[in-house]
Amino acid sequence: MIAIAIVFFGALALLFIGLNKEEKSLKLAAASILGLAGISIFAESKGIINVDAFFTWVPAGMITFNPTAQVIAAILTVMAMIIINLMPAVSRKGMDVIALMMFSLCGGLLMIGAQHLVVLFLGIEILSIPLFVLAGSEKDDIYGNEASLKYFLMGAFSTAIFLLGATFLYGGSGTMYYHEILLRLSFAEHFGEFPILMQTGLVLVSVGLLFKVSAVPFHFWSPDVYEGSPNRIAAFMAIIVKIAGFAAFAQLLTAFVPMQTWYSNWMLPISAITVLAGNIMALAQQSYKRMLAYSSISHAGYLLLFLLQPIQENFQVLGVYLLSYGLGTAVLFYLFDKYATSQDKTVGIFTGIAYTNRFDAMALIVATLTVAGIPSTIGFIAKYQLFTAAFPTAMWGVLLALVGSAISISYYFKPFRVLFKTESDVQPSIHFTWKYVCLLGVTLSMVILGLFPVLLNWIF
Amino acid sequence: MLTIFHSLEISHYIYLSTVLFSIGLFGVLFRRNAIILLMCIELMLNAVNLLLAAFTEYMGDVQANGQMFVFFIMVVAAAEAAVGLAIIVMVYRNTRKTDVSFLDQLKD
Numbered sequence: 001m002i003a004i005a006i007v008f009f010g011a012l013a014l015l016f017i018g019l020n021k022e023e024k025s026l027k028l029a030a031a032s033i034l035g036l037a038g039i040s041i042f043a044e045s046k047g048i049i050n051v052d053a054f055f056t057w058v059p060a061g062m063i064t065f066n067p068t069a070q071v072i073a074a075i076l077t078v079m080a081m082i083i084i085n086l087m088p089a090v091s092r093k094g095m096d097v098i099a100l101m102m103f104s105l106c107g108g109l110l111m112i113g114a115q116h117l118v119v120l121f122l123g124i125e126i127l128s129i130p131l132f133v134l135a136g137s138e139k140d141d142i143y144g145n146e147a148s149l150k151y152f153l154m155g156a157f158s159t160a161i162f163l164l165g166a167t168f169l170y171g172g173s174g175t176m177y178y179h180e181i182l183l184r185l186s187f188a189e190h191f192g193e194f195p196i197l198m199q200t201g202l203v204l205v206s207v208g209l210l211f212k213v214s215a216v217p218f219h220f221w222s223p224d225v226y227e228g229s230p231n232r233i234a235a236f237m238a239i240i241v242k243i244a245g246f247a248a249f250a251q252l253l254t255a256f257v258p259m260q261t262w263y264s265n266w267m268l269p270i271s272a273i274t275v276l277a278g279n280i281m282a283l284a285q286q287s288y289k290r291m292l293a294y295s296s297i298s299h300a301g302y303l304l305l306f307l308l309q310p311i312q313e314n315f316q317v318l319g320v321y322l323l324s325y326g327l328g329t330a331v332l333f334y335l336f337d338k339y340a341t342s343q344d345k346t347v348g349i350f351t352g353i354a355y356t357n358r359f360d361a362m363a364l365i366v367a368t369l370t371v372a373g374i375p376s377t378i379g380f381i382a383k384y385q386l387f388t389a390a391f392p393t394a395m396w397g398v399l400l401a402l403v404g405s406a407i408s409i410s411y412y413f414k415p416f417r418v419l420f421k422t423e424s425d426v427q428p429s430i431h432f433t434w435k436y437v438c439l440l441g442v443t444l445s446m447v448i449l450g451l452f453p454v455l456l457n458w459i460f
Numbered sequence: 461m462l463t464i465f466h467s468l469e470i471s472h473y474i475y476l477s478t479v480l481f482s483i484g485l486f487g488v489l490f491r492r493n494a495i496i497l498l499m500c501i502e503l504m505l506n507a508v509n510l511l512l513a514a515f516t517e518y519m520g521d522v523q524a525n526g527q528m529f530v531f532f533i534m535v536v537a538a539a540e541a542a543v544g545l546a547i548i549v550m551v552y553r554n555t556r557k558t559d560v561s562f563l564d565q566l567k568d
Contacts, residue, residue: 117529118525118528118529118532121529121532121533121536122532122536125536125539125540129536129539129540129543132543132544132547133543133546133547136547136550139550140554142554142555142565143565143566145547145550145551145554145555146551146562146563146565146566147566148547148550148551149494149547149548149551149560149563150563152543152544152547153488153494153497153501153560156498156501156540156544157488157501157504159505159536159540160481160484160485160501160504160505160508161504163504163505163508163533164481164504164507164508164511166529167508167511167512167515167526167529170512170515170525170526170529171470171474171511171515171518171519174519174521175525176525176529223566224563224566227566228565228566
């Protein structure tokens, strides 16, 4: 995984080069570093390049990427590139925000590759600590301050719970390697009983991770934090943290396959409540950004349903879903950021953009269809695969999730009511910039991957 | 004195750490001052450290995985405290208090 090194040293270089420069002038450099990292991971997953020789100093087996995890890591990096590219730069000098985002991304990559509890812990912390700072990066904004403090307290609290769980797992099994934990559990399964320390440990570790991915009993911080943070950081949290969190969770649960029937007993209610509560609370929101926050909670519920089944080989289903979620949410956050004003944050901001800016309207429609999971976009393929995979183990959960998706349509489609409403004769104005190329790429990829799902087999 | 330590069993360490952890947990849930919350979180982390060291000793882990983990937790806790105190100072500059009751500005 040379990509972690590329991102880390790239961020360091940008931090020093950009000391006295405008962020705008170096945004493209940051995006190209991330693009390079993404390409390198993708090439590794396809076996085109091999850089294992550089990493002989890493203790064996602590960080291992199987090919699918590598594709998810590539998706994560590309998502960070898209966010940095699409979202507007701040006007003050210095590259600290983008550099911190890239440091945070390093933590996400570590989480995906973690095969050892210490590495998972370090990954979570490297992902979170820059985000605590980033959430409050608008220092004079009182809402930003609140978001930052709240995110910090919740993050540190969930870390402590995660650590207690990791300690219990260590005490119960005597090891921190996932594959050795799996071995001990297989023995325990043979004798018909799991040690109480392992059971408590798994519950506590899951609670720590569920806080991070904002599943329902532990979600209360996320709408406030998303709303208070700057839009770019909110998009970063919604996409990067969720992708890394779920990939890491899925990797962790591969160590607990013998306990699968036990943990799905209590995880099924959590995911069902997450889906329903996320969707129902999203209905009541006035602010579009809060609605996106609740929508990301409901997506966490769908993904948890998938984690209930013994995950060994169909990891790519998770990858496809995370890809579609990331692409759709990135575009929605970009459009929200572009049209929202400090007074108006409701869906009313999109009034008439089908006439003023057809291209943005098209992107909005495609992204909404993707997150809602309507056929002809990648969102449908992702949701279909996810529900089919989860159905055998979590039938009731999947049925509730279908109800939840039906509810979700009514709030996702709210902007469509005002999209074609025109208030005056305004001339369409589109200035083609680099940003539009990026937006066009993202929008087209959602449609093309949805129409030709065969391409997904090539990616994964 | 040493005989007392040898007569302690692993369960004693588990109870002690759980009690310390719970004190921290309830502190986080019920106290209102941000700095005290930070201290409570540190207490939770230190309870975990104690337990990890005890488990390593109990299992006779020659690689001392648990004790290595303790060092990582200490480093991360220091980083977290640095960032946390900076955030509390930033909040204090704007609101002139360190009370978490200010965390209700964001409502729908």
